[in-house]
Every structure is written in C-alpha cells, then in structure tokens.
Amino acid sequence: MTMTRRLITLDGPDALPFLQGLVTNDVLPLGRGPGIVYAALLTPQGKYLADFFVVNTGQELLIDLPDQIADATLKRLTLYRLRAKVQFAPSTLAVSRGTGAAPDGTLPDPRHPALGWRHYGAAHTEDNTDWAALRVAHVIPETGIELIPDDTFILEAGFETLHGVDFRKGCYVGQEVTARMKHKTDLxxxxxxxxxxxxxxxxxxxxxxxxxxxxxxxxxxxxxxxxxxxxxxxxxxxxxxxxxxxxxxx
Known part of the structure; x- marks a missing residue:
C-alpha cells in the first residue's frame, strides 16, 4: 500500500523556533542548510498525534506528513501559532521515495538506512520497493496502523531507535511524560x-x-x-x- 503524503511549506522568521518548541526532535540544525529530520507531535499527556519529516530542500522548508492526518495536524499547529511569525501553505512539490539508484538532490530517510531516500521535486515517482516487507523486517511503524493518535506512546513504538526523539533538546509538548518513560521506568x-x-x-x-x-x-x-x-x-x-x-x- 502506498501512503498518500501531503507537503506543507513553512515560511517566516519563527518557523524553526516555533516547531522546536512543539516536536520531539531537534529541528534547529535545518537552519544551516538542506537536511531532513523525523519528529512527532504529542498531546500534553505524551501520546502520539502525528509523525512527519521536517525538510530543508535548500529552497524551502517543508513538513512531509501522511495525508490522513494532515488536516488535524495543520489545525493543531495553527492553534499553537499564537504570535509566532510563521505561515503555512500547500506546497507545489511532490515527494518521491525509493531504495534503488537515487536521483540528484535526494535526502536519506533518517529512520533507518534500509528505507532508502526521499526526493522533493515536481513529479512523484515510486520504485518497486516492498515497503510493508521493509517495515516489518526493521520494525518501522506506520501512521494509522501501528501509530494510533491519542493512544500510542512513541517510545513504545521505537522512536528512539528511529532517531525521532532528542532527549537533549529543550521542552516540547509531551516532553515530561516522554522523558519519564525514558529515565524512570522500564517499558x-x-x-x-x-x-x-x-x-x-x-x-x-x-x-x-x-x-x-x-x-x-x-x-x-x-x-x-x-x-x-x-x-x-x-x-x-x-x-x-x-x-x-x-x-x-x-
């Protein structure tokens, strides 16, 4: 099954600092140039709401997320925006992915080397990768299947192994519960x-x-x-x- 993705552009001087205070991973390095970070948005109780990639293509800043949670995620981000100087808009780009020969300008999927590359450009392409087999082999959760909004705790879903959470960054929504699960309890x-x-x-x-x-x-x-x-x-x-x-x- 191919998961439909949606791309949202982020613009404004507060874009990265705004996300930094909300998501589980450190996105500030994207201010230095092209790159990709996997992160999640949590409830204040530490439960999963959304997972996505934050991407600096070199030309623009994007959020790459599953279409099925895009509207709810954008609504949540808008509520948190308050006076931050950040704007959200649909992107005209498409995301492609694969595990074979990579076109120019690709970025490695940060979750696991076996997941290959992601590319942001004018057209969408997919190779013949069996993504379900790869996810099962490497224990990679998928939105709506293993990752259930308002239910999943991200450490139980393997986000630390998937490089989706940074325990050294500052506070974010749900950080206290996530840190307690990491340092004070055995899963x-x-x-x-x-x-x-x-x-x-x-x-x-x-x-x-x-x-x-x-x-x-x-x-x-x-x-x-x-x-x-x-x-x-x-x-x-x-x-x-x-x-x-x-x-x-x-």
Whole structure:
C-alpha cells in the first residue's frame, strides 16, 4: 500500500523556533542548510498525534506528513501559532521515495538506512520497493496502523531507535511524560516483530489462551508481522483472530 503524503511549506522568521518548541526532535540544525529530520507531535499527556519529516530542500522548508492526518495536524499547529511569525501553505512539490539508484538532490530517510531516500521535486515517482516487507523486517511503524493518535506512546513504538526523539533538546509538548518513560521506568510493552501463521486485520487484539489481551496486531508480510505486545506475555500461546502469533527468532 502506498501512503498518500501531503507537503506543507513553512515560511517566516519563527518557523524553526516555533516547531522546536512543539516536536520531539531537534529541528534547529535545518537552519544551516538542506537536511531532513523525523519528529512527532504529542498531546500534553505524551501520546502520539502525528509523525512527519521536517525538510530543508535548500529552497524551502517543508513538513512531509501522511495525508490522513494532515488536516488535524495543520489545525493543531495553527492553534499553537499564537504570535509566532510563521505561515503555512500547500506546497507545489511532490515527494518521491525509493531504495534503488537515487536521483540528484535526494535526502536519506533518517529512520533507518534500509528505507532508502526521499526526493522533493515536481513529479512523484515510486520504485518497486516492498515497503510493508521493509517495515516489518526493521520494525518501522506506520501512521494509522501501528501509530494510533491519542493512544500510542512513541517510545513504545521505537522512536528512539528511529532517531525521532532528542532527549537533549529543550521542552516540547509531551516532553515530561516522554522523558519519564525514558529515565524512570522500564517499558513493559512495545512494538516488535513476530512470526504469524495465518492473517488477521491490523488492529486485531492479540489474546492469550485464557482470553486476556496481550497486545495488538499490525502490518504483516512474508510470515512475519509487527505487533504491539506486553513483554511479559511474549512466550504465551497467542492468537489474533484465527492467526497464531509466536516470538520471532533473531
């Protein structure tokens, strides 16, 4: 499945400082030249609202985000804007991505080297990459499947490994909860790769034999799947609908 993306331009002298106070990652280095940063916007309670790339193409500053959450995200950013000198507008560019030969002007996907490159230009192109297989292999969550607004905690979704959170930057919305999860608690559940025999829709509850819920099923590919699971229930007999779930071998 190809996820439709939307590009929003950011303009104004406060654009990067404005984002810096809201998102989970450090975007200020983009003020020095072309680059790309993966980040999330959280609720004050530390729960996921949106994930996106902040991009300096060399000509303009962009937010590259899934179309399905674009309107809600733009509305949220507008509410936070207050007196900041920053404007939002639709971009005329298109985003392309691939894992093969990269055209000039590409930027590496900052989440994982296996995810290849992203390019911002006049036309959209896709190569034949099996993105679902790559995401399952490398435990990369997707908006609306593994990343659920007002529900997901980003550290349980692997954002630290995906270079999507900076614990050294200043405050941002949801920072206190995220920092507490990092420094004061051990995660009891998280997103992992499992083996699946059969299939079930993403979001299907993963149950133990006694009916207790252990987690939730995500993307599936080639006999494996992503699952948000309690770590203390990994070795139990698990099912998701009619599918059987087992701990994946390293």
């Amino acid at each position: 009891r559940k998280g997103l992992i790769r499992v083996t699946i025999d059969g299939s079930a829709p993403p979001g299907t509850p993963i149950l133990m034999a006694d009916g207790r819920e252990a987690g939730r099923l995500g993307t599936q590919s080639g006999g494996h799947a992503l699952a948000h699971l309690r770590f203390d229930r990994l070795d139990a007999a698990l099912t998701a609908g009619t599918a059987t779930i087992r701990r994946a071998q390293p």
